[in-house]
């Protein structure tokens with residue numbers, strides 16, 4: 001059953017507000033981008049892979065006002081609900097692979113928020129390694145997803161994606177997400193992790209070269 005797009009059309013001019021409220025049940029996007037900010041080094045070029053309607057992009061632009069921001073997605077109209085300064089933002093209908101082929105730019109910050117579970121599972125490694133290739137050598141890649149748990153919140157998220165957005169989805173569990181990052185980006189590539197309110201299912205991995213002022217991998221679980 002796929003009720004998402006038809007229900008959304010019924011919201012008309014309230015679609016953006018309702019989408020924000022609905023998303024807020026599952027993840028605080030302001031917190032997500034604030035935590036990303038804490039883990040990065042003043043990036044001037046930012047790529048958001050799977051930007052969707054542009055809700056995260058909007059917060060990225062507010063939080064990193066000087067940066068040039070690119071949002072890409074395979075949906076019909078990436079950034080459709082974006083309301084913000086457009087002077088440093090572009091939205092492109094492309095896959096990460098398509099962008100890597102079209103341009104040779106590497107971005108100082110690459111963000112993948114709640115996209116991986118929409119990517120068919122056999123393609124996860126290729127998807128993440130392409131994102132890593134698009135990240136500058138001293139840059140940061142953040143992968144945030146809704147990780148599998150035996151909790152009511154997790155189940156609610158699953159049912160919402162499956163029956164409201166109508167997508168076929170497969171969520172990673174925590175150790176699978178870490179293993180994927182290590183396999184595609186390097187054994188010691190995860191520099192930090194953080195959770196995003198309001199649910200523990202919101203896990204983000206920060207993939208970057210070690211900072212010189214920090215002991216590498218101090219706040220991660222090396223054996224998970």
Ligand SMILES: C[S@@+](CC[C@H](N)C(=O)[O-])C[C@H]1O[C@@H](n2cnc3c(N)ncnc32)[C@H](O)[C@@H]1O
Nearest residue numbers: 050051052055056073074075095113114115118
């Ligand atoms: C749940 S939405 C997340 C949108 C946005 N990142 C956010 O957090 O608001 C997932 C998005 O991933 C996009 N997507 C799925 N597979 C993709 C791929 N291979 N490349 C780019 N975008 C993809 C979908 O089109 C959809 O817009």
